[in-house]
Amino acid sequence: MSLDAELARRMYLDMWRIRMFEEEANRQTGLGNVAGALHLYCGEEAVGVGVCAHLRDDDYVLGTHRSHGHCLAKGAPMNDMMAELFGKETGSCAGKGGSMHVADLSKNILGANGIVAGGIGPATGTGMATKIRGTDQVSVCFFGDGAAARGPFHEGILMGSLWKLPVVYVCENNGYQQWVRRENVAVVDSVATMAASYDIPGVSVDGQDVVEVHEAAGEAIDRARRGEGPTLLEARTYRYFGHSMGDREEYRTREEVEDWRDNRDPIALFRAYMAERQWLTGREDEEIRTAAKEAVTAAVEFADASAYPPLAAAHADVLDTEWRADA
Numbered sequence: 259m260s261l262d263a264e265l266a267r268r269m270y271l272d273m274w275r276i277r278m279f280e281e282e283a284n285r286q287t288g289l290g291n292v293a294g295a296l297h298l299y300c301g302e303e304a305v306g307v308g309v310c311a312h313l314r315d316d317d318y319v320l321g322t323h324r325s326h327g328h329c330l331a332k333g334a335p336m337n338d339m340m341a342e343l344f345g346k347e348t349g350s351c352a353g354k355g356g357s358m359h360v361a362d363l364s365k366n367i368l369g370a371n372g373i374v375a376g377g378i379g380p381a382t383g384t385g386m387a388t389k390i391r392g393t394d395q396v397s398v399c400f401f402g403d404g405a406a407a408r409g410p411f412h413e414g415i416l417m418g419s420l421w422k423l424p425v426v427y428v429c430e431n432n433g434y435q436q437w438v439r440r441e442n443v444a445v446v447d448s449v450a451t452m453a454a455s456y457d458i459p460g461v462s463v464d465g466q467d468v469v470e471v472h473e474a475a476g477e478a479i480d481r482a483r484r485g486e487g488p489t490l491l492e493a494r495t496y497r498y499f500g501h502s503m504g505d506r507e508e509y510r511t512r513e514e515v516e517d518w519r520d521n522r523d524p525i526a527l528f529r530a531y532m533a534e535r536q537w538l539t540g541r542e543d544e545e546i547r548t549a550a551k552e553a554v555t556a557a558v559e560f561a562d563a564s565a566y567p568p569l570a571a572a573h574a575d576v577l578d579t580e581w582r583a584d585a
Protein backbone atom coordinates (compact mmCIF):
# COMPACT_ATOMS: atom_id res chain seq x y z
CA MET A 259 0.00 0.00 0.00
CA SER A 260 1.85 3.05 -1.23
CA LEU A 261 1.71 6.32 0.63
CA ASP A 262 -0.52 9.09 -0.73
CA ALA A 263 -1.99 12.25 0.81
CA GLU A 264 -5.12 10.54 2.09
CA LEU A 265 -3.30 7.65 3.78
CA ALA A 266 -0.69 10.05 5.14
CA ARG A 267 -3.38 12.17 6.81
CA ARG A 268 -4.91 9.04 8.37
CA MET A 269 -1.52 7.97 9.69
CA TYR A 270 -0.83 11.48 10.97
CA LEU A 271 -4.14 11.41 12.85
CA ASP A 272 -3.28 7.99 14.29
CA MET A 273 0.05 9.33 15.55
CA TRP A 274 -1.68 12.25 17.26
CA ARG A 275 -4.33 9.95 18.75
CA ILE A 276 -1.60 7.81 20.28
CA ARG A 277 0.42 10.81 21.51
CA MET A 278 -2.58 12.45 23.15
CA PHE A 279 -3.92 9.19 24.57
CA GLU A 280 -0.56 8.56 26.19
CA GLU A 281 -0.18 12.05 27.60
CA GLU A 282 -3.67 11.87 29.03
CA ALA A 283 -3.08 8.37 30.45
CA ASN A 284 -0.01 9.78 32.17
CA ARG A 285 -2.06 12.65 33.61
CA GLN A 286 -4.81 10.30 34.74
CA THR A 287 -2.22 8.11 36.45
CA GLY A 288 -1.09 11.18 38.39
CA LEU A 289 -4.70 11.75 39.42
CA GLY A 290 -4.91 8.19 40.73
CA ASN A 291 -7.41 7.02 38.12
CA VAL A 292 -5.28 4.36 36.43
CA ALA A 293 -4.87 1.05 38.18
CA GLY A 294 -1.56 -0.79 37.75
CA ALA A 295 1.62 -0.09 35.83
CA LEU A 296 1.80 2.24 32.83
CA HIS A 297 4.48 2.12 30.13
CA LEU A 298 4.22 4.98 27.68
CA TYR A 299 4.88 4.79 23.94
CA CYS A 300 5.38 8.54 23.29
CA GLY A 301 8.24 9.04 20.85
CA GLU A 302 7.74 5.61 19.24
CA GLU A 303 4.46 6.33 17.40
CA ALA A 304 5.93 6.03 13.91
CA VAL A 305 6.65 2.34 14.40
CA GLY A 306 3.17 1.14 15.34
CA VAL A 307 1.48 3.44 12.85
CA GLY A 308 3.86 2.75 9.94
CA VAL A 309 3.46 -1.00 10.35
CA CYS A 310 -0.25 -1.24 11.17
CA ALA A 311 -1.23 1.00 8.22
CA HIS A 312 -0.73 -2.10 6.05
CA LEU A 313 -2.78 -4.49 8.14
CA ARG A 314 -6.30 -5.77 7.60
CA ASP A 315 -8.74 -6.36 10.45
CA ASP A 316 -8.13 -10.11 10.24
CA ASP A 317 -4.33 -9.83 10.51
CA TYR A 318 -2.94 -10.53 13.96
CA VAL A 319 -1.01 -8.15 16.20
CA LEU A 320 0.82 -9.11 19.37
CA GLY A 321 2.47 -6.59 21.58
CA THR A 322 4.49 -5.80 24.63
CA HIS A 323 4.14 -4.07 27.99
CA ARG A 324 4.26 -0.80 25.97
CA SER A 325 1.41 -1.50 23.58
CA HIS A 326 -1.22 1.25 23.69
CA GLY A 327 0.16 2.55 20.40
CA HIS A 328 0.04 -0.85 18.69
CA CYS A 329 -3.57 -1.37 19.73
CA LEU A 330 -4.73 2.10 18.67
CA ALA A 331 -2.87 1.84 15.37
CA LYS A 332 -4.54 -1.54 14.68
CA GLY A 333 -7.96 0.01 15.36
CA ALA A 334 -8.84 -0.83 18.96
CA PRO A 335 -11.59 1.52 20.21
CA MET A 336 -10.05 4.25 22.36
CA ASN A 337 -12.99 4.33 24.80
CA ASP A 338 -12.57 0.65 25.66
CA MET A 339 -8.84 1.11 26.09
CA MET A 340 -9.14 4.09 28.44
CA ALA A 341 -11.81 2.22 30.44
CA GLU A 342 -9.44 -0.75 30.67
CA LEU A 343 -6.71 1.48 32.09
CA PHE A 344 -9.23 2.80 34.62
CA GLY A 345 -10.14 -0.79 35.60
CA LYS A 346 -13.77 -0.32 34.56
CA GLU A 347 -16.15 -3.06 33.42
CA THR A 348 -16.57 -1.43 30.00
CA GLY A 349 -12.85 -1.88 29.37
CA SER A 350 -11.55 -4.06 26.55
CA CYS A 351 -10.82 -6.84 29.08
CA ALA A 352 -13.72 -5.94 31.41
CA GLY A 353 -11.34 -3.93 33.55
CA LYS A 354 -9.33 -6.92 34.69
CA GLY A 355 -6.23 -6.56 32.57
CA GLY A 356 -5.20 -2.92 32.70
CA SER A 357 -2.57 -1.26 30.55
CA MET A 358 -0.38 -4.33 30.07
CA HIS A 359 -3.25 -6.52 28.88
CA VAL A 360 -5.19 -4.31 26.50
CA ALA A 361 -6.58 -6.45 23.68
CA ASP A 362 -9.40 -6.58 21.16
CA LEU A 363 -10.20 -9.96 19.71
CA SER A 364 -12.69 -8.47 17.22
CA LYS A 365 -9.67 -6.87 15.48
CA ASN A 366 -7.34 -9.82 16.09
CA ILE A 367 -5.34 -7.71 18.52
CA LEU A 368 -4.17 -10.48 20.80
CA GLY A 369 -2.89 -7.90 23.12
CA ALA A 370 -0.24 -6.39 25.22
CA ASN A 371 1.53 -8.61 27.70
CA GLY A 372 3.77 -8.15 30.68
CA ILE A 373 6.35 -10.82 29.88
CA VAL A 374 9.31 -9.49 27.94
CA ALA A 375 9.32 -11.41 24.60
CA GLY A 376 6.00 -12.97 25.63
CA GLY A 377 4.31 -12.19 22.31
CA ILE A 378 6.91 -13.80 20.06
CA GLY A 379 5.87 -17.43 20.67
CA PRO A 380 2.13 -16.77 20.27
CA ALA A 381 2.75 -14.70 17.10
CA THR A 382 4.67 -17.63 15.65
CA GLY A 383 1.69 -19.77 16.69
CA THR A 384 -0.89 -17.59 14.94
CA GLY A 385 1.40 -17.64 11.91
CA MET A 386 1.40 -21.43 12.00
CA ALA A 387 -2.39 -21.55 12.43
CA THR A 388 -3.02 -19.32 9.41
CA LYS A 389 -0.60 -21.36 7.33
CA ILE A 390 -2.43 -24.56 8.27
CA ARG A 391 -5.78 -22.95 7.51
CA GLY A 392 -4.46 -21.72 4.19
CA THR A 393 -5.49 -18.07 4.62
CA ASP A 394 -3.28 -15.13 3.69
CA GLN A 395 -3.42 -13.44 7.10
CA VAL A 396 -0.21 -11.99 8.49
CA SER A 397 0.90 -11.93 12.12
CA VAL A 398 2.90 -8.98 13.37
CA CYS A 399 4.76 -9.19 16.61
CA PHE A 400 6.15 -6.06 18.28
CA PHE A 401 8.87 -6.40 20.92
CA GLY A 402 11.67 -4.36 22.45
CA ASP A 403 15.44 -4.66 22.08
CA GLY A 404 15.50 -6.30 25.53
CA ALA A 405 13.26 -9.07 24.23
CA ALA A 406 15.88 -9.91 21.60
CA ALA A 407 18.09 -11.14 24.44
CA ARG A 408 15.55 -13.74 25.55
CA GLY A 409 15.01 -17.34 24.46
CA PRO A 410 11.55 -16.88 22.89
CA PHE A 411 13.08 -14.49 20.34
CA HIS A 412 15.47 -17.17 19.10
CA GLU A 413 13.00 -20.04 19.36
CA GLY A 414 10.20 -18.10 17.67
CA ILE A 415 12.26 -16.79 14.78
CA LEU A 416 13.91 -20.18 14.23
CA MET A 417 10.49 -21.86 13.89
CA GLY A 418 9.12 -18.97 11.83
CA SER A 419 12.00 -19.33 9.39
CA LEU A 420 12.06 -23.13 9.34
CA TRP A 421 8.36 -23.34 8.49
CA LYS A 422 8.23 -20.13 6.39
CA LEU A 423 5.49 -18.67 8.53
CA PRO A 424 3.71 -15.41 7.63
CA VAL A 425 5.09 -13.46 10.57
CA VAL A 426 6.79 -10.06 10.73
CA TYR A 427 8.96 -9.70 13.82
CA VAL A 428 9.20 -5.98 14.61
CA CYS A 429 11.85 -4.96 17.11
CA GLU A 430 11.41 -1.50 18.62
CA ASN A 431 14.99 -0.76 19.53
CA ASN A 432 14.73 2.25 21.84
CA GLY A 433 18.24 1.79 23.22
CA TYR A 434 17.13 0.91 26.75
CA GLN A 435 15.93 -2.12 28.65
CA GLN A 436 14.31 -0.67 31.75
CA TRP A 437 17.21 1.29 33.27
CA VAL A 438 19.98 -0.39 31.30
CA ARG A 439 21.57 0.98 28.14
CA ARG A 440 21.59 -1.50 25.31
CA GLU A 441 25.33 -1.02 24.67
CA ASN A 442 26.09 -2.35 28.17
CA VAL A 443 24.27 -5.63 27.69
CA ALA A 444 24.32 -6.40 23.95
CA VAL A 445 27.15 -7.74 21.82
CA VAL A 446 25.77 -6.45 18.53
CA ASP A 447 24.46 -2.95 18.04
CA SER A 448 21.78 -3.77 15.50
CA VAL A 449 19.11 -6.36 16.31
CA ALA A 450 18.48 -6.75 12.56
CA THR A 451 21.89 -8.42 12.10
CA MET A 452 20.62 -11.33 14.20
CA ALA A 453 18.31 -12.31 11.33
CA ALA A 454 21.33 -13.83 9.55
CA SER A 455 21.38 -16.69 12.08
CA TYR A 456 17.93 -17.70 10.92
CA ASP A 457 18.40 -17.02 7.23
CA ILE A 458 15.64 -14.42 6.96
CA PRO A 459 15.85 -10.79 5.85
CA GLY A 460 16.93 -8.41 8.60
CA VAL A 461 16.10 -4.78 7.93
CA SER A 462 16.95 -1.79 10.11
CA VAL A 463 15.11 1.51 9.68
CA ASP A 464 14.88 4.90 11.34
CA GLY A 465 11.93 4.39 13.65
CA GLN A 466 11.32 8.14 13.89
CA ASP A 467 10.61 8.29 10.18
CA VAL A 468 7.13 6.90 9.59
CA VAL A 469 7.63 6.95 5.83
CA GLU A 470 10.69 4.71 6.10
CA VAL A 471 8.95 2.38 8.56
CA HIS A 472 5.88 2.20 6.33
CA GLU A 473 7.90 1.30 3.25
CA ALA A 474 9.99 -1.39 4.94
CA ALA A 475 6.97 -2.84 6.75
CA GLY A 476 5.06 -2.98 3.45
CA GLU A 477 7.78 -5.14 1.88
CA ALA A 478 7.94 -7.43 4.91
CA ILE A 479 4.16 -7.82 5.13
CA ASP A 480 3.78 -8.45 1.39
CA ARG A 481 6.52 -11.06 1.57
CA ALA A 482 4.75 -12.80 4.47
CA ARG A 483 1.39 -12.65 2.64
CA ARG A 484 2.95 -14.20 -0.46
CA GLY A 485 4.03 -17.16 1.70
CA GLU A 486 7.74 -16.37 1.51
CA GLY A 487 8.29 -16.34 5.25
CA PRO A 488 9.20 -13.96 8.03
CA THR A 489 11.27 -10.78 8.21
CA LEU A 490 13.00 -9.25 11.21
CA LEU A 491 12.36 -5.52 11.03
CA GLU A 492 14.25 -3.31 13.47
CA ALA A 493 13.08 0.26 14.05
CA ARG A 494 15.53 2.54 15.87
CA THR A 495 13.45 4.66 18.17
CA TYR A 496 13.30 6.38 21.55
CA ARG A 497 10.87 6.64 24.44
CA TYR A 498 10.27 10.11 25.86
CA PHE A 499 8.98 9.12 29.28
CA GLY A 500 10.69 6.92 31.85
CA HIS A 501 10.44 3.15 31.59
CA SER A 502 7.22 3.27 33.62
CA MET A 503 5.83 5.45 36.38
CA GLY A 504 8.20 6.45 39.16
CA ASP A 505 11.34 6.06 37.01
CA ARG A 506 13.95 8.58 38.19
CA GLU A 507 15.78 8.29 34.88
CA GLU A 508 19.25 8.43 36.36
CA TYR A 509 20.59 6.37 33.46
CA ARG A 510 20.17 9.15 30.86
CA THR A 511 20.56 12.91 30.66
CA ARG A 512 17.82 15.45 30.24
CA GLU A 513 19.75 16.78 27.20
CA GLU A 514 19.53 13.40 25.49
CA VAL A 515 15.75 13.30 25.90
CA GLU A 516 15.38 16.91 24.76
CA ASP A 517 17.52 16.25 21.71
CA TRP A 518 15.19 13.44 20.57
CA ARG A 519 12.07 15.46 21.39
CA ASP A 520 13.30 18.61 19.63
CA ASN A 521 15.09 17.16 16.64
CA ARG A 522 13.76 13.68 15.97
CA ASP A 523 10.13 13.78 16.92
CA PRO A 524 8.22 11.42 14.58
CA ILE A 525 5.12 13.62 14.43
CA ALA A 526 7.06 16.81 13.66
CA LEU A 527 9.13 15.00 11.01
CA PHE A 528 6.01 13.62 9.33
CA ARG A 529 4.28 16.99 9.45
CA ALA A 530 7.26 18.55 7.65
CA TYR A 531 7.26 15.73 5.06
CA MET A 532 3.56 16.26 4.36
CA ALA A 533 3.79 20.04 4.27
CA GLU A 534 6.63 19.83 1.74
CA ARG A 535 4.35 17.82 -0.58
CA GLN A 536 1.36 20.06 0.12
CA TRP A 537 -0.45 17.09 1.64
CA LEU A 538 -1.41 19.03 4.78
CA THR A 539 -2.59 22.61 5.17
CA GLY A 540 -2.35 24.45 8.47
CA ARG A 541 -6.09 24.15 8.80
CA GLU A 542 -6.11 20.38 8.21
CA ASP A 543 -3.33 20.04 10.75
CA GLU A 544 -5.49 21.91 13.27
CA GLU A 545 -8.55 19.78 12.46
CA ILE A 546 -6.61 16.56 12.90
CA ARG A 547 -5.27 17.62 16.30
CA THR A 548 -8.73 18.70 17.39
CA ALA A 549 -10.19 15.35 16.32
CA ALA A 550 -7.52 13.49 18.31
CA LYS A 551 -8.08 15.66 21.35
CA GLU A 552 -11.84 15.21 21.21
CA ALA A 553 -11.47 11.44 20.97
CA VAL A 554 -9.27 11.40 24.08
CA THR A 555 -11.64 13.67 26.02
CA ALA A 556 -14.56 11.43 25.09
CA ALA A 557 -12.58 8.35 26.15
CA VAL A 558 -11.89 9.82 29.58
CA GLU A 559 -15.55 10.77 29.99
CA PHE A 560 -16.56 7.24 29.00
CA ALA A 561 -14.09 5.64 31.39
CA ASP A 562 -15.08 7.99 34.19
CA ALA A 563 -18.78 7.33 33.78
CA SER A 564 -18.34 3.53 33.66
CA ALA A 565 -18.69 1.30 36.70
CA TYR A 566 -16.01 -0.87 38.29
CA PRO A 567 -16.68 -4.59 37.77
CA PRO A 568 -18.83 -6.07 40.53
CA LEU A 569 -17.07 -8.23 43.09
CA ALA A 570 -19.03 -11.23 41.80
CA ALA A 571 -17.16 -10.91 38.47
CA ALA A 572 -13.78 -11.47 40.12
CA HIS A 573 -13.58 -15.15 39.17
CA ALA A 574 -15.30 -14.95 35.80
CA ASP A 575 -12.89 -15.42 32.84
CA VAL A 576 -10.13 -16.45 35.23
CA LEU A 577 -10.91 -20.12 35.62
CA ASP A 578 -13.38 -21.79 33.33
CA THR A 579 -15.51 -23.24 36.11
CA GLU A 580 -17.94 -24.96 33.74
CA TRP A 581 -15.10 -26.80 32.08
CA ARG A 582 -13.78 -27.86 35.48
CA ALA A 583 -17.21 -29.13 36.49
CA ASP A 584 -17.41 -31.28 33.34
CA ALA A 585 -13.87 -32.63 33.62
Ligand SMILES: Cc1ncc(C[n+]2csc(CCOP(=O)(O)OP(=O)(O)O)c2C)c(N)n1
Pocket residue numbers: 323324372373374401402403404405406432434435436501
Ligand atom coordinates in the same frame (compact mmCIF):
# COMPACT_ATOMS: atom_id res chain seq x y z
C1 LIG B 1 10.66 -12.24 31.34
C2 LIG B 1 10.71 -10.88 31.97
N1 LIG B 1 11.87 -10.46 32.54
C3 LIG B 1 11.95 -9.24 33.11
C4 LIG B 1 10.84 -8.42 33.14
C5 LIG B 1 10.93 -7.01 33.74
N2 LIG B 1 10.97 -6.04 32.64
C6 LIG B 1 9.86 -5.38 32.26
S1 LIG B 1 10.14 -4.38 30.92
C7 LIG B 1 11.77 -4.81 30.89
C8 LIG B 1 12.69 -4.21 29.85
C9 LIG B 1 12.23 -4.49 28.47
O1 LIG B 1 13.07 -3.83 27.56
P1 LIG B 1 12.71 -3.85 26.04
O2 LIG B 1 12.35 -5.21 25.61
O3 LIG B 1 13.83 -3.19 25.33
O4 LIG B 1 11.37 -2.96 25.96
P2 LIG B 1 11.19 -1.40 26.27
O5 LIG B 1 10.74 -1.31 27.70
O6 LIG B 1 12.47 -0.72 26.03
O7 LIG B 1 10.10 -0.97 25.35
C10 LIG B 1 12.07 -5.73 31.88
C11 LIG B 1 13.41 -6.30 32.10
C12 LIG B 1 9.64 -8.89 32.55
N3 LIG B 1 8.54 -8.16 32.51
N4 LIG B 1 9.62 -10.11 31.94
Ligand SMILES: [Mg+2]
Pocket residue numbers: 402403404430431432433434435436
Ligand atom coordinates in the same frame (compact mmCIF):
# COMPACT_ATOMS: atom_id res chain seq x y z
MG1 LIG C 1 14.07 -1.20 24.80
